[in-house]
Amino acid sequence: MKVAIVGKGGVGKTTIAGTLARLLARDGYNVLAIDADPNLNLASSLGIPEEIAKKIIPLSENIEFIRSRVQPFFGGIMSFTPKVDDVVDRFGVTGPDGVKLLVMGTVRSGGSGCMCPENAFLRALLSHILLGRRDVVVLDMVAGLEHLGRGTARGVDLMLCIVEPSIKAIETAERIYKLAREIEIREVAAIGNKILSEEDKVFISKGLGEIGISLLGHIPFDEAVIRADMVGKALLDYAPSSKVVQSIEEVKNIIVEKYLQ
Numbered sequence: 001m002k003v004a005i006v007g008k009g010g011v012g013k014t015t016i017a018g019t020l021a022r023l024l025a026r027d028g029y030n031v032l033a034i035d036a037d038p039n040l041n042l043a044s045s046l047g048i049p050e051e052i053a054k055k056i057i058p059l060s061e062n063i064e065f066i067r068s069r070v071q072p073f074f075g076g077i078m079s080f081t082p083k084v085d086d087v088v089d090r091f092g093v094t095g096p097d098g099v100k101l102l103v104m105g106t107v108r109s110g111g112s113g114c115m116c117p118e119n120a121f122l123r124a125l126l127s128h129i130l131l132g133r134r135d136v137v138v139l140d141m142v143a144g145l146e147h148l149g150r151g152t153a154r155g156v157d158l159m160l161c162i163v164e165p166s167i168k169a170i171e172t173a174e175r176i177y178k179l180a181r182e183i184e185i186r187e188v189a190a191i192g193n194k195i196l197s198e199e200d201k202v203f204i205s206k207g208l209g210e211i212g213i214s215l216l217g218h219i220p221f222d223e224a225v226i227r228a229d230m231v232g233k234a235l236l237d238y239a240p241s242s243k244v245v246q247s248i249e250e251v252k253n254i255i256v257e258k259y260l261q
C-alpha cells in the first residue's frame, strides 16, 4: 500500500505523515517514509535526531546514482531496476520504531511528460517496490500536487488529503480529488485537522460531502503540535498521550481496517 499525504500548504501533512508512519510501524508494518517535499522536514516529524537528519543525502543530489538506476526506454517510458534496500542503505536512514526514511530533495516541477531523473526515479520506485501485505509507503508530498507530475502520482494507492477548516483547504481537496480520478487512483480519503469546534467538523464534513470525498476522522487543534515543532521533537515523543496523538491513532486504526486488511 502506497499512501500519499496531500493537501494545501500548512494543513498538517508532515506532522500527520510522520506520526502515522510510526504508529503503523508500531503495529508491525514495514514502513518506508518518503519525503517528497524540498523543505525536508519529515525527518523531524519522525523523531530522527537532527545530527542524523543532517547526514541524509537527498536523492536529487545523487543524480548520477539515479541515472544508473533509471534507463531511458523507448517511447519515453522509463525502466528501472528496483533495489530499494540498496537505495535505503545508501541514502536513507532508519528512525524510531524502525521507520525507514528516504529524502527526495528537489523534485523539479513538470507535467506528465517530465523526464527529469529524480521524478522518474520516484515514479519507478512507487510503481515497482514494496508490494508485500505488511509493507506501507508513506509519502509526504509538497503542498499542491501539481509539482510532482501526474505520472508520479499514478503509482499511489491511497491519497489522504489533509483538510483544515478553511475554504481554501476544501478547494485544494477538490482539485486533488479531480486529479486523482483522472489518473485512476483507487482511493481518496480525507482527514480533518486543526479542529477547534463542532462547527469546524460540520464545515469540513459538509464541504467534503459535496465533493464526494469520504472523511476518515478529525484531529483536534492542539498547541502541543506547535511546541513539539519548536523544540524539534516528534509529536509522538513530545506528547504521546495527548488527544491529538489519540486522534491520529484512531484514524490509523480506520486506515488499517479499511485499506490494509
Ligand SMILES: Nc1ncnc2c1ncn2[C@@H]1O[C@H](COP(=O)(O)OP(=O)(O)OP(=O)(O)O)[C@@H](O)[C@H]1O
Pocket: 007, 008, 009, 010, 011, 012, 013, 014, 015, 016, 037, 142, 143, 193, 194, 195, 219, 220, 221, 222, 223, 225, 226, 227, 229, 244
Ligand atoms: N493539530 C494541530 N494542532 C495545532 N497545530 C498544528 C496541528 N497540525 C499541524 N499544526 C501546525 O501547523 C503547522 C504546519 O504543519 P505541517 O508542517 O505538518 O503542515 P504541512 O501541511 O506539512 O505544511 P507544508 O505545506 O508547509 O509542508 C506547524 O506549525 C504545525 O505545528
Ligand SMILES: [Mg+2]
Pocket: 013, 014, 015, 037, 041, 140, 141
Ligand atoms: Mg510539510
